[in-house]
Amino acid sequence: MxxxxxxxxxxxxxxxxxxxxxxxxxxxxxxxxxxxxxSPLLAVVIFVGGACGTLVRAALETAAPAAPAGVPWTTLVINVVGSLLLGLLLESLTRTGPDEGWRRTARLGLGTGVLGGFTTYSTFAVETVGRLTPQTMAVGLSYAVGSVVLGVAAAAVGYRLARRVLGRAPVSGQAG
Incomplete structure (x- = not known):
C-alpha cells in the first residue's frame, strides 16, 4: 500500500x-x-485550465490592485471564492460516481487547473509578509488568520452546498 x-x-x-x-x-x-x-491529455487539460485560472486572477488583480498597507481584498476574495468552488466541485464529483472518465478530467481540469491557477498561495504569502512590519502588523496578522479561516469555511460551505443539492446519495458506490 x-x-x-x-x-x-x-x-x-x-x-x-x-x-x-x-x-x-x-x-x-x-x-x-x-x-x-x-495520460498526456490530462496534463494538457490541467495546463490549459491552469492558464485560464491564472489569467482570470491576473485580470482581477490588475483591475483592483492591493493597497500597499491595507488588506489585499482582491486576493482574499479570489482565494475564498476559489475555496468555495473547489469544495463544491470536489464534493459534487465525489457524490456522482468514481474518480474516472469525465469526473477525473473535470477534477483535474477544473480543480487542479482552473481553480489551482485562480487561487494563489504565493501571492497570499508575499502580501502577508509585506504587511508584517511594525506599522502594519495588525493588518498582516488579521489578513493571514482571516484568509485561512475564511478559506476553510468557504470550502466547507461548498461541500455542504453540494451535499444539499445532490442529497445524501451514495459516495462512489458505498452505501450511504
Whole structure:
C-alpha cells in the first residue's frame, strides 16, 4: 500500500504490478512523469485550465490592485471564492460516481487547473509578509488568520452546498 491513494493497488488493482516494481522511495517528480506518460491529455487539460485560472486572477488583480498597507481584498476574495468552488466541485464529483472518465478530467481540469491557477498561495504569502512590519502588523496578522479561516469555511460551505443539492446519495458506490 502507498501513501498516495491514486497509486494504491488496493484501490486500483491494475497498478499493483507496476507499483511492486517501483521503489517506495520513488521521488514525486518521477511519479508525476509517470502520470504524464500514462495520460498526456490530462496534463494538457490541467495546463490549459491552469492558464485560464491564472489569467482570470491576473485580470482581477490588475483591475483592483492591493493597497500597499491595507488588506489585499482582491486576493482574499479570489482565494475564498476559489475555496468555495473547489469544495463544491470536489464534493459534487465525489457524490456522482468514481474518480474516472469525465469526473477525473473535470477534477483535474477544473480543480487542479482552473481553480489551482485562480487561487494563489504565493501571492497570499508575499502580501502577508509585506504587511508584517511594525506599522502594519495588525493588518498582516488579521489578513493571514482571516484568509485561512475564511478559506476553510468557504470550502466547507461548498461541500455542504453540494451535499444539499445532490442529497445524501451514495459516495462512489458505498452505501450511504
Amino acid at each position: 502507498t501513501d498516495d491513494p491514486e497509486l494504491d493497488p488496493e484501490l486500483d488493482p491494475e497498478l499493483a504490478p507496476r507499483l511492486e516494481s517501483d521503489s517506495a522511495a520513488t521521488p514525486p517528480a518521477r511519479r508525476v512523469g509517470g502520470v504524464l506518460r500514462r
